[in-house]
Amino acid sequence: MCLRRIFRRLGGPDTAGTASGPPESSPLGWVDAGVYRAGSRAITIGGWRRLILGASVCVLGVGYLAVADPHDPDVLMPICPTKLVTGFDCPACGGLRLVHDLLHGQLRAAAHDNLFMLLCSPVLVYLIWRQARAIGRGEHTRVPGSLAYGLAGAALVWTVVRNLPGWPLTPIST
Numbered sequence: 001m002c003l004r005r006i007f008r009r010l011g012g013p014d015t016a017g018t019a020s021g022p023p024e025s026s027p028l029g030w031v032d033a034g035v036y037r038a039g040s041r042a043i044t045i046g047g048w049r050r051l052i053l054g055a056s057v058c059v060l061g062v063g064y065l066a067v068a069d070p071h072d073p074d075v076l077m078p079i080c081p082t083k084l085v086t087g088f089d090c091p092a093c094g095g096l097r098l099v100h101d102l103l104h105g106q107l108r109a110a111a112h113d114n115l116f117m118l119l120c121s122p123v124l125v126y127l128i129w130r131q132a133r134a135i136g137r138g139e140h141t142r143v144p145g146s147l148a149y150g151l152a153g154a155a156l157v158w159t160v161v162r163n164l165p166g167w168p169l170t171p172i173s174t
């Protein structure tokens with residue numbers, strides 16, 4: 001069936017367009033192009049909104065950590081559910097203290113609070129940047145499988161090691 005007949009059945013004009021696409025005057029072509037453009041714009045705007053929202057949350061969180069010291073138990077900070085229930089440090093325990101330490105240039109204290117996160121911070125920063133770039137483009141991205149499994153395995157080992165009796169690098173509390 002030729003395109004002219006298809007357009008007639010759809011109630012469109014007699015002009016059928018060319019191989020490069022339907023004509024601008026075609027109702028079907030206009031709808032197709034409109035849906036495509038609207039869809040692309042929606043994804044892009046949605047992506048940027050999410051990116052700005054995420055960046056705002058990060059800036060607020062980092063700003064709070066710059067002025068509030070998580071080492072002080074009297075300062076309002078989220079409580080780790082793993083630590084609360086089991087008494088063991090999870091892989092991320094000490095992470096907020098680590099950010100506070102890094103913001104104040106205290107590398108040694110940062111290593112004490114969470115050595116694993118400190119060593120992984122370049123990878124984490126790269127993954128956050130990669131994710132933010134994808135969101136800004138309206139795309140989806142995944143952490144490469146080998147990297148995800150590698151990080152998960154390392155986090156598991158780190159959890160065991162940091163909870164061994166005598167492990168010297170425990171998160172600092174004042």
Ligand SMILES: [Zn+2]
Pocket residue numbers: 080081082083089090091092093094
């Ligand atoms: Zn924890």
